[in-house]
Each structure stands twice: as structure tokens, then as C-alpha cells.
Amino acid sequence: MLKGRSFLQLKVLNLGSNNIISLESLPHANIPQLEALFLWNNKIISIAPLRKLKAYNLAVLDLSSNEITQVESIIALNCKKLELLNLENNLLGDINPLIRMHSDRKNLKISIGN
Numbered sequence: 001m002l003k004g005r006s007f008l009q010l011k012v013l014n015l016g017s018n019n020i021i022s023l024e025s026l027p028h029a030n031i032p033q034l035e036a037l038f039l040w041n042n043k044i045i046s047i048a049p050l051r052k053l054k055a056y057n058l059a060v061l062d063l064s065s066n067e068i069t070q071v072e073s074i075i076a077l078n079c080k081k082l083e084l085l086n087l088e089n090n091l092l093g094d095i096n097p098l099i100r101m102h103s104d105r106k107n108l109k110i111s112i113g114n
Helices: 048-052 096-104
Strands: 012-014 036-038 060-062 084-086 109-111
Touching: 096 109
Parallel strands: 012 036, 036 060, 060 084, 084 109
Antiparallel strands: none
8 A cells, every 4th residue: 555655745645435454554654744544434444553653643533434343453543633533333342442542632532423
């Protein structure tokens, strides 16, 4: 997907509706200025590779309409500027970690409705 590529000025990346299954190559891309990442309407099951993503300015992460079941990897994201996290229409199980994450970061809006 983006492995080994540099996009130093990229602020918005929309990969919605691309039948993406794996995010393995995404963390290897050099996208330090990224503010919004749209991965909606794909077939993503695991978001664990996003833990390695160095997107310190990321404010919007849209993972809606995928097949994500676990939220632990989201909690481990190093995105302190994250303001909007959309997880609607996934197969989420235990959302208690998300509730704790939300209570720790008052400026973060999390959407998890199905």
C-alpha cells in the first residue's frame, strides 16, 4: 500500500472503500503531518499495525464499516491530538476500554453506534 514511501506534507489520507484487509504496510509510510485518516468501508479486521504509526498530528481516525472486533490497539495509539474516532458499524465486543479512554481524554469524541 504505502510501504517505504514518504509523504511529508500529506495532511489527509482517504483510503475508504478500497477493499483493504490488512494495514501492515501503513505504519512504514512516512506521513508525519497526517491529520485525518479515513479507512471506512473496507474489510479491516485488525488495527494492531496502527500502533506503530507515527502520526502525532492525527486528529481524525475513521474506521467505520469494517470488521474490527477488538479495541485494544486503538487504546495503544500514540495520537494525543486525536479528536474524533469513528468505529461505527464494526463487530466490536468489549467497549469498556474505549469508555475509559474517553473519560481520560475529554476532547475526544468516539462514535461506536451500529
